[in-house]
Amino acid sequence: MLATKKGAISIQGHTDNNPIKTTRFRSNWELSxxxxxxxxxxxxEGNILNPRRVEVSGFAETRPLSSNDTVEGRAKNRRVEIVIQQGLGSDMMKAxxxxxxxxxxxxxxSLQLENTGDAPVFDMDRSEIF
Structure with missing residues (x-):
């Protein structure tokens, strides 16, 4: 299904707030x-999804969905989210x-947008992009 959708794919790992320190994972950052x-x-697997469309990140316990005060809440916070980033269509952006x-x-x-044809461009120096 993901291969049929346009856009960049972000795979985001999360944990609860219980600190982990094992031989396999030094921290919740590594676990997530x-x-x-x-x-x-x-x-x-199966070489269907183009890896160039994918970014992987870990957020540890920094973006909880639920309270870490209950077993159920901690369970909800231990997750992986798959986000398809499709951006805004040019007509929607213009409006x-x-x-x-x-x-x-x-x-x-203050955004310092330049109008160059159909799409606005942010005026950034290459040294400002990381």
Whole structure:
């Protein structure tokens, strides 16, 4: 199913807030990342999904869905999320920028957008991109 959808695919691992320190995982950061990597490997089986579309990340306990005060809450926080990042269509982006310009001209100007054809471009120096 993921191979049929357009867009970048983000595989995000998460943990509960119980600290882990084992020979396999030094921290919740490693555990959450390992969870995401395991899912990525499973998705790559069969060579259907293009790995260039995929990014893998681990968030440890920093983005809980539920309270870590209960067993059920901690269980919900131990997860892997698959996010398809499709972005905004150009018509939707143009309409949003027009609205922003009318509603908050100061914020709009602070974005320093340049109109080059159909799509606005952020004026960034290469040294600002990491």
């Amino acid at each position: 990342t390992s969870r995401a990597v395991s899912v990525a490997h499973a998705l790559f 949003g920028l027009r609205d922003l310009k009318l509603q908050d001209p100061v914020l709009f100007e």
